[in-house]
Amino acid sequence: MDYARMVIEKESPEEYGYGRIRFNLSESSVRDRSLSDFGLSVPDLLLPYGEHRGDPGLRALVAADGEGLRAEDVLVTAGAAGALFIVATTLLSRDGHLVVVRPNYATNLETPRAIGCGITFIDLDFDKGFALDVDAVAAAIRPDTRYVSITCPHNPTGTMIGRPQLDALIALVEKAGCRLLVDETYRDLTHGAPLPPAATLSPAAISVASLSKAYGAPGIRIGWIVTRDADLMERFLAAKEQIGICGSVVDDWIAARILERRKTFLAAQAPVLAARLAMVRDWVAGDELVEWVEPQGGVVCFPRFRHGPGFDFDDFYADLLESYGTYVGPGHWFEMPRNHMRIGFVYPHEDELRGGLEAISAAIRKHSARRSP
Numbered sequence: 001m002d003y004a005r006m007v008i009e010k011e012s013p014e015e016y017g018y019g020r021i022r023f024n025l026s027e028s029s030v031r032d033r034s035l036s037d038f039g040l041s042v043p044d045l046l047l048p049y050g051e052h053r054g055d056p057g058l059r060a061l062v063a064a065d066g067e068g069l070r071a072e073d074v075l076v077t078a079g080a081a082g083a084l085f086i087v088a089t090t091l092l093s094r095d096g097h098l099v100v101v102r103p104n105y106a107t108n109l110e111t112p113r114a115i116g117c118g119i120t121f122i123d124l125d126f127d128k129g130f131a132l133d134v135d136a137v138a139a140a141i142r143p144d145t146r147y148v149s150i151t152c153p154h155n156p157t158g159t160m161i162g163r164p165q166l167d168a169l170i171a172l173v174e175k176a177g178c179r180l181l182v183d184e185t186y187r188d189l190t191h192g193a194p195l196p197p198a199a200t201l202s203p204a205a206i207s208v209a210s211l212s213k214a215y216g217a218p219g220i221r222i223g224w225i226v227t228r229d230a231d232l233m234e235r236f237l238a239a240k241e242q243i244g245i246c247g248s249v250v251d252d253w254i255a256a257r258i259l260e261r262r263k264t265f266l267a268a269q270a271p272v273l274a275a276r277l278a279m280v281r282d283w284v285a286g287d288e289l290v291e292w293v294e295p296q297g298g299v300v301c302f303p304r305f306r307h308g309p310g311f312d313f314d315d316f317y318a319d320l321l322e323s324y325g326t327y328v329g330p331g332h333w334f335e336m337p338r339n340h341m342r343i344g345f346v347y348p349h350e351d352e353l354r355g356g357l358e359a360i361s362a363a364i365r366k367h368s369a370r371r372s373p
Contacts, residue, residue, distance in 0.1 A: 001089075001114045001115060002113075002114050002116060003114050004110070004113075004114070006106040006107070006110050007106070007332065007333055008106045008329070008333040008334075009106070011333070012026075013026050013027070013327055016327070020321070020325075021321070021325060021326075021327045022324075022325025022326065022352075022355070023324070023325055023326040023327070023348065023352050023353075023355045023356030023359060024327050024344075024347065024348055024352065024356075025326060025327060025328045025343045025344055025345070025347075025348055025352075025353065025356040025357075025360075026327045026328050026329045026342070026344060027344040027347035027348075028155060028156070028213060028298075028299065028300050028329070028342065028344050028347075029212060029213040029214070029216060029218065029299060029344070029346075029347055030189075030213070030214065030215070030216040030269060030272075030273075030299060030346050030347060031216050031346070031347050031349075032216045032217075032218070032219070032347075033215065033216035033217055035254070037216075038257065038258055038261060038265070039261070040254065040257050040258075042250060042253070042254065045249060045250060045253060046249075047249060047250070048249065049245060049246050050246040050247055050248065050249040050252055051246065052237060052240065052241055052245065052246045053072075053074070053075055053076065053237060054074065054075060054076025054077075054224070054246075054247060054252060055076065055249070055252035055253070055255075055256060056071055057256050058076060058222075058252050058255050058256040058259065059071040059072075059074040059075075059076060059224075061256055061259040061260065061262075062074045062076075062209075062224050062226065062259070063226075065197065066196065066197040066199065066200040066207075066226065067196065067200050068200055068228075069197070069199065069200060069226065069228070072230070072233070073199065073226055073227060073228050073233065074224050074225070074226050075224060075225045075226075075233060075236050075237060075240060076222065076223075076224050076247055076252065076255075077222075077223045077224055077225060077240065077247070078221045078222075078223065078244070078247065079210050079212055079218070079221045079222065079223040080105075080107075080183065080185050080208050080209060080210035080212065080213075080223040081107045081223070082221070082223055082243075083208040083209075083210070083223045083224060083225045084105075084107045084108055084111065084181075084183065084208055085107065085111055085243075086225065086236050086239045086240060086243070087147075087181055087206060087208065087225065087236070088111040088112055088115060089111070089115065089239060090232075090235050090236055090239050091146045091147055091179065092112055092115045092117045092146055092147075093115065093117060094115065094116045094117060095117075095144065096117045096118070096144055096145075096146045097117060097118040097119070097120070097142050097144045097145045097146060098112045098117055098118070098119050098120070098145070098146060098147060098148075098149060099119075099120050099122060099137060099140045099141060099145055099147075099148045099149070100112070100119060100120075100121060100122065100148070100149040100150075101121075101122045101124060101132065101149065101150045101151065101154070102121040102122065102123050102124065102334075102335060103124065103156055103157070103302070103334035103335060103336050104149070104151060104155070104334070105151060105155045105183060105185075106333070106334075108149050108151070108183065109335070117146075118142075118144070120140040120142075122136050122137055122140060124154075124157065124159075126293060126302075126304060126340070129159065129293050130154065130157045130159045130293050130302075131159070132150065132161050132165060134165055134168045134169060134172070137169065137172060138172050141172065141173075141176045141178065145176060145178045146178055146179070147173070147178050147179040147180065147181050147206070148169060148172070148173055148178065148179070148180050148181065149181045149183070150169070150180070150181070150182055150183070151182070151183040151184075151185070151186075152166075152182055152183070152184060152187070152195065152297075153186040153187065153189070153190060153295070153296060153297025153298040154297075154298075155183070155185070155186065155298065155300060156300050156301075156302045156329065156333075156334050156342040157293060157295065157300075157301070157302040158186075158293075158294075158295020158296060158297055158298045158299075158300055158301050158302070159293060159295060159296055159297075160190070160195070160296040160297050161195075162195075163195060166182075166195055166198060166201070167201070170198070170201055170202045170204060170205055173202075173204050173205075174202060174204045178204075179204050179205065179206055179232075180198060180202075180204060180205045180206065181205075181206045181208065182197075182198040182199075182205065182206070182207055182208070183208050183209075184197060184198070184207050184208060184209045185208070185209050185210055185212070185213050185214070185223075186213055186214060186297050186298035186299070187209060187214075187297070188209075188214040188215075188262070188266055189213070189214045189266075189269075189273060189297055189298050189299060190296070190297040190298075191273070191274075191277070191295070191296050191297055192296065192297075194297075197226060199226040199227055199228060200228075202228075203227070203228045203229040204229075205227075206225060206226070206227045206232075207225070207226040207227075208223065208224070208225055208226075209223060209224060209226075210222060210223030210224070211223070211255055211258060211259075213298070213299070214266070214269075215258055215265065217254070217255070217258060220248075220250075220251040220254050220255060221247075221248075221251060222247070222251055222252070222254075222255040269346075272346060273299065273346055275350070276299075276345040276346050276350070276353060277295070277345060279345065279350070279353055279354065279357070280292075280301060280343065280345045280353075280357065281294065283357045283361075284303060287361050288306075289305050289306045289307075289361070289364050289365070289368070290303050290304075290305050290306075290360075290361070290364075291303060291304060291305075291306075292304070299344055299345060299346035299347065300329075300342050300343065300344050300345070301342070301343050301345065302334075302336075302340055302341070302342050302343075303340070303341065303343065304331075304337070304339050304340045304341075305339050305341075305360075305364050306339075307339055307364070307367075307368050308368050311339075311367060311368065312367065312370075313330070313338040313339070315367065316363060316364075316367045317330050317338075319363060319366070319367065320359065320360065320363045323363075324359035324360075324362065324363055325359070326355075326356045326359040326360060326363070328341040328342065328343055328356075328360070329341060329342030329343070329344075330342075341360075343356075343357075343360075
C-alpha cells in the first residue's frame, strides 16, 4: 500500500481550525448531534470485546431497512470510510481493475490508488447534469475488473441515478462476473423516494452507509457493509478482524439507540433540509455568476461560478476564508476545476448559510474585477 494523505483531509476544517471559520459551508453532513439530542445517556456498560460482526441488535436494525435482508448480511465497520477500505483491500490488488465514478468521495479513489490497481474513471459532466452514462460503464469493464464503484445520492453533486440505471448496472456486473459497490451514505436524506439498498437486489451488489452524514454522529464511527454473498461477507469479516478485531461496544450501543429513533429523527430533519435547499436555490437564481445542477438527495451541492481570464483561484479561496470567514469544499478536493465548489447547506445554521452564500457572491465579484481585463 502506497499511502498518501487525501487533500480533503489535509484541508479539512478540523485540521485548519474551526476558530478561523465564521461560515462553515464545507461540511457534508447534518449538524453534529450530542447524546442528549437523541435523548440518550450511556448506561454503565460492560466493556468486553464486542461481537466481531457488530452488535446483533444493531445489525438487525440496519437489515430491517432492506427487504429480504438479515442481520447476517450486515457487517458493522468504523464509519463508511472503514467499510470502503475493507471492500477495496478485499477485492482489489495490483493486478485487478476498478471502474469508479469521478468526482467522488475521496476514499473511493485514494484507497484503490494506494493499492496500485488499474483504474478507469467515469467522469461526470456538469453540462450533462452530472448524469451517469451506463454505456460508458459497460465499455470500461474489463476481464480483470473487480467492481464498479458509484455513490447514490452522489457526493459531491447530490445527483441520483434512477431505478432503471441501478438495475442496468447490476445486470452489467452480473454478466461480467464482478460486483457493484454503491456508497449509500446519503440514502436516508433522499429528497424524494429513495432507491432500495442495492444489496437487496443482487448478491453481486454491495451497499455501504453510516451514521455520520444523515444522523450527525461521526464521533462514534459507525458504518456498515451489506452483502447477501455469504462467502464475500466472510472475507470482509476477516479483513475487519485483522484491522481491529471488533468495534466499540459503546459505539454499537449508541448507534442502535439512534437507529431505533430513525423515523422520528429523519421526520424532524426533513423540513430543515427542504428550507436550506430552498435558500440555496434562491441564491443561485439571484446570482447570474453562479449555476448548479440541483441535488436530488443529501445535504451538499456542487455549483460552479463564471469568472474572467487570469482568475487567481489560490487568492480567491484564501481571501474567501481570511476576509469573509467562509470555508467551502473547492473543486480540487474532488479532482474537478476550481470554479466548482461543494457547499454543505444543512450543517450550518440558517444565518450562517445565508452569510456564507452572500460572502461567496461578494468574493467572486471582488476577484473577477481584480483579475479580469
